[in-house]
Amino acid sequence: MLKYCFVIPSYQHSATLEKIIVGLKDFQHKIFVVNDGSDAHHKDVLVDLEKKYSFLEVIHHPENRGKGAAVSTGLATAYAQGYTHGIQIDSDGQHDLGKVAELISLSKDHPNDLISGRPVYDETVPKSRLYGRYATHIWVWIETLSLEIIDSMCGFRSYPLKSTVGVISGKRLGQRMDFDSEIMVRMFWKGTKVRFLPVPVIYPEGGISHFDVWKDNVSISKMHTRLFFGMLPRSPLLIWRKAFPKNHDADQPWHKIKELGPTLGIKTLLLFYKFTGRKVLNLVLLPVVYYYSLCAKRAVAASMDFRRRVESFSEGQAPQISTFQHIYSFASTAIDKFAVWMGDIKYADLNTDDVAKLLKIADSNTGAFFVTSHYGNIEVCRALGRFSKVHFNALVYYENAQKFNSFLSRISPESNLNLISVKDVGPELAIALKDKVDKNEWIFVMGDRQSIKTSDRSLSVNLLGTEAKIPEGPFLLAYLLDVPVYVIHCFREGKGFRIQVNAVEQKLPRGRENRAAIIQSMADQYAQHLEGIVVKDPSQWYNFFKFWSA
Numbered sequence: 030m031l032k033y034c035f036v037i038p039s040y041q042h043s044a045t046l047e048k049i050i051v052g053l054k055d056f057q058h059k060i061f062v063v064n065d066g067s068d069a070h071h072k073d074v075l076v077d078l079e080k081k082y083s084f085l086e087v088i089h090h091p092e093n094r095g096k097g098a099a100v101s102t103g104l105a106t107a108y109a110q111g112y113t114h115g116i117q118i119d120s121d122g123q124h125d126l127g128k129v130a131e132l133i134s135l136s137k138d139h140p141n142d143l144i145s146g147r148p149v150y151d152e153t154v155p156k157s158r159l160y161g162r163y164a165t166h167i168w169v170w171i172e173t174l175s176l177e178i179i180d181s182m183c184g185f186r187s188y189p190l191k192s193t194v195g196v197i198s199g200k201r202l203g204q205r206m207d208f209d210s211e212i213m214v215r216m217f218w219k220g221t222k223v224r225f226l227p228v229p230v231i232y233p234e235g236g237i238s239h240f241d242v243w244k245d246n247v248s249i250s251k252m253h254t255r256l257f258f259g260m261l262p263r264s265p266l267l268i269w270r271k272a273f274p275k276n277h278d279a280d281q282p283w284h285k286i287k288e289l290g291p292t293l294g295i296k297t298l299l300l301f302y303k304f305t306g307r308k309v310l311n312l313v314l315l316p317v318v319y320y321y322s323l324c325a326k327r328a329v330a331a332s333m334d335f336r337r338r339v340e341s342f343s344e345g346q347a348p349q350i351s352t353f354q355h356i357y358s359f360a361s362t363a364i365d366k367f368a369v370w371m372g373d374i375k376y377a378d379l380n381t382d383d384v385a386k387l388l389k390i391a392d393s394n395t396g397a398f399f400v401t402s403h404y405g406n407i408e409v410c411r412a413l414g415r416f417s418k419v420h421f422n423a424l425v426y427y428e429n430a431q432k433f434n435s436f437l438s439r440i441s442p443e444s445n446l447n448l449i450s451v452k453d454v455g456p457e458l459a460i461a462l463k464d465k466v467d468k469n470e471w472i473f474v475m476g477d478r479q480s481i482k483t484s485d486r487s488l489s490v491n492l493l494g495t496e497a498k499i500p501e502g503p504f505l506l507a508y509l510l511d512v513p514v515y516v517i518h519c520f521r522e523g524k525g526f527r528i529q530v531n532a533v534e535q536k537l538p539r540g541r542e543n544r545a546a547i548i549q550s551m552a553d554q555y556a557q558h559l560e561g562i563v564v565k566d567p568s569q570w571y572n573f574f575k576f577w578s579a
Contacts, residue, residue, distance in 0.1 A: 034112045038099030040065040042120040043074035052126040063103045066093030097208020108190040119184035125229040136187035146185030146228035172256040174267040181210040207252040269317040302367040314360045322353040328573040339567045342493040347564045358568040362406045383528040391419045396466025396512045402477035403571045405520025424451045424474040459509045466512045476503040490556035504551045516558040531558045
């Protein structure tokens with residue numbers, strides 16, 4: 030159960046404090062005010078306010094220790110008393126309290142996230158303060174290798190107390206004006222998502238500012254130095270986290286798991302590849318893969334389950350791989366993609382017999398339907414569409430892949446790749462695809478992940494000696510389009526790549542009475558071809574989820 034409170038650091042702000050307390054009264058949440066060593070007059074005012082309002086608790090610092098120290102004390106006290114979330118509000122009256130309800134609502138929707146105000150200034154803001162903030166913004170972007178933190182200095186926040194107090198107790202943070210930025214960066218490093226809510230900020234006439242130009246600028250400079258050098262050993266993980274966002278729910282279906290996307294992370298990796306080459310990027314991946322092989326429980330469990338099945342099915346004849354090797358192989362496919370996009374993979378890197386077979390299919394001047402899987406790296410084959418005048422059409426799940434593939438099309442437009450975003454298989458899709466195959470275009474579709482909307486439109490096949498569920502949609506489309514059907518996979522073989530293509534035989538005469546049997550036959554042949562390449566090199570199997578679960 031979520032339990033909220035307010036935390037207000039105060040130093041010589043008794044004149045504005047009661048107005049803030051009254052403004053928060055209707056929320057019926059406890060308010061912790063931390064008196065950070067105010068003089069006797071201000072302390073007496075706070076004592077009187079505590080007597081006047083039963084929901085108010087004042088905590089006293091005997092000496093002024095700084096805003097950061099006051100906020101830390103308030104958050105730690107709230108957590109010790111059983112509160113789950115602390116709403117920080119500065120006591121200078123700059124923030125619009127009308128936004129508190131929205132802040133709490135957003136926090137309840139995302140209880141594990143740090144929710145922060147994003148200041149919207151009016152003409153009262155001192156220009157020196159406004160421009161000065163941008164120096165910190167730039168440093169924070171460097172320290173997080175991300176643009177996600179829009180503003181790290183706003184003292185209008187909702188903290189998830191368990192993770193926040195964990196950071197505070199585990200590391201001595203800045204005690205003054207440097208606290209707001211440092212706690213946000215360190216929580217980001219720990220994996221806490223940061224969200225922002227626009228909040229009007231004013232600088233009231235006669236308002237008191239305790240920003241010490243000398244002391245606070247020195248402490249902020251020291252903070253950024255600490256964070257910069259703290260970022261360096263974390264940089265591989267930060268880059269990886271952006272490129273491959275971590276899934277926190279081990280039981281989510283595959284289509285709910287975020288995949289590689291055109292984020293700052295992948296662009297950063299692409300720059301690494303472009304300017305440092307493959308060898309350097311391979312070294313960058315090593316500590317990250319090691320971390321994931323220890324901590325990514327979902328992926329590790331799926332890898333172990335898969336490897337046990339391969340070993341049992343092959344009676345120990347298949348190559349033995351470790352979890353680290355399996356995940357590292359997956360990570361390396363990203364580098365292969367970069368190599369393709371940048372034109373660094375040439376014909377010489379492909380098996381010449383494979384290319385000849387594809388060219389022969391292209392010369393037949395008929396449309397074709399290719400079913401592939403998440404084994405190997407089909408991206409190599411797709412992006413090498415430049416080898417012929419054939420137009421490729423790839424069916425992609427709209428939520429996971431559309432933006433990523435749009436990014437791919439921009440940087441490799443010569444691949445002749447047209448992406449068709451698909452939510453489900455239906456008559457409209459079949460009609461659209463029929464028009465394309467009639468123009469002798471090729472259709473590519475993944476065939477190894479269950480139907481997105483429902484699991485009842487699945488086919489049972491035997492894969493590695495065990496029943497597995499795969500989607501009916503690709504094979505239903507292949508039947509409806511009535512064009513040559515192939516199982517295609519592109520995978521590493523030695524220092525080069527194989528593009529293995531196997532024709533799917535139509536063993537039964539077409540007709541409504543044989544439709545279900547033909548579809549099942551195509552699925553069985555697909556599973557048989559997939560099984561044949563999996564046991565030769567299990568390391569290139571990239572379904573890191575409960576593939577064999579019902």
